[in-house]
Amino acid sequence: MTLGILVVDDEPDIEDLFRQRFRAELRSGQVAFHFAASAEQALEALDVGLTPETFLVLSDINMPGMSGLDLLQRLRAQTPEVPVIMVTAYGDIENRRRALDNGATNLVTKPVDFTELKKLVNSIIADKQAA
Template sequence: MSVYILVVDDEPDVEALYRQHFRRELRAGRFLMEFAASAPAALQRAADIRDPSLILILSDINMPGMSGLEMLPEVRARRPDVPVIMITAYGDAETRKIALERGAEALLTKPIDFGQLRQEIDARLGQLA
């Protein structure tokens, strides 16, 4: 079984940043990362990966069209088995409250603490073992 992490962000440089920080894990095949540039594309991809191989969705909040906060209840309804961590440059109390009320597992602020994110991913992988 391949283990997928879906990253949702409209910024074009995000994929390179994640691939750089997780290069050892990706090279070793511990997991695969896929990237969606919009919330609708992420919803479609989450629907396409129907087995338990999708273990985590990381989503930016501020995106054109459908925001991450608008996507959150839809993805949770379609894939309640998959935790979603929201990522934002604006980690104010109101945004955190809304994200958690809509089903986010956590809210991380930019710049991303990749050590903290790695721990979260390792915890998900540990649950599968």
């Protein structure tokens, strides 16, 4: 079963970075990535539907237009069962508190430690499969 992961980030090189770091998982068909450059674009993509279906959302907090925290609130209202990991260059206590209070599954800081991110993604997968 291929798991869809939606990555929401306005940085133009983020797609290449994720594809490089998750190369083995992509080749084996374990995951498939969807990318959105803004929170608005992410909501549009989710409304239309993505294949494979989105299983996990990774979203930057600071983006032009709608912030990642605003996106998180919308996702919690529309799809509360989908885990959301917030990604930020600002790992301060306030951002962490706001993200977790609004229903984020976890928060990781940039630069992303992809070894740790993979562990986190795998633990979410295991939790979902056990449920």
